[in-house]
Amino acid sequence: MDTQRLNIEPADVHAVWALLSAIPDPEVPVLSITDLGMVRSVARQAQGWVIGFTPTYSGCPATEHLLAAIREAMTAQGYLPVHIVIQLDPPWTTDWMSAPARERLRRYGISPPQAHACHTGLPTQVSCPRCASTQSTLISEFGSTACKALYRCDNCREPFDYFKCI
Known part of the structure; x- marks a missing residue:
């Protein structure tokens, strides 16, 4: 087990989750994309950051706006490069x-x-x-x-x- 990596990465991952929790849903601005469970995962990889994202439904008109907001927030804080993986399976549910x-x-x-x-x-x-x-x-x-x-x-x-x- 790489203890040095464990001591550094969780703080970075936690900071990215906090950053993403500040991105509001454009249709219901009192909720963030993390409140809704749209952000499925945050991972640091050798080539940057990978964000797993599930839109509330596949035809949601806000999806492109939210993807741009994620990229903008990550870039502004120096978390580069960022790669967003759209995860449609399992589909988003209000249970999240x-x-x-x-x-x-x-x-x-x-x-x-x-x-x-x-x-x-x-x-x-x-x-x-x-x-x-x-x-x-x-x-x-x-x-x-x-x-x-x-x-x-x-x-x-x-x-x-x-x-x-x-």
């Missing part, structure tokens, strides 16, 4: 979202995904992010973006987005 990310999503006004709904489609009852009522009505399967559905709270009557379980 951290618990703090789900809470920030709720405080932002978007109902976080419900794990039990992942295999059954859209849930019939979604908690309102404003008043916490579970009495809600599906308005549209598509909300402000493809990854969200639009609901209305039957209690406070406010419309809200639900982050779909994928």
Whole structure:
């Protein structure tokens, strides 16, 4: 085991994770790409840095923007060269979202995904992010973006987005 490498590399890898955690999702800026679990791996190799990245879905319009943001952040801090490996298998899932990310999503006004709904489609009852009522009505399967559905709270009557379980 190379102990000298173990003493140096973890700090660098940790610094890169911290750097990537500052890159916000452009559609939900209270969440970072690490909060969402889109960054799958960070590794230092002899030829630079390799970042494993999984977009939330293969047709996500923000993917190119996020890849550019990763390259820009890494370059600005001198982590060169950087190679991003797109990992589509396994596909991204909302299960990879951290618990703090789900809470920030709720405080932002978007109902976080419900794990039990992942295999059954859209849930019939979604908690309102404003008043916490579970009495809600599906308005549209598509909300402000493809990854969200639009609901209305039957209690406070406010419309809200639900982050779909994928």
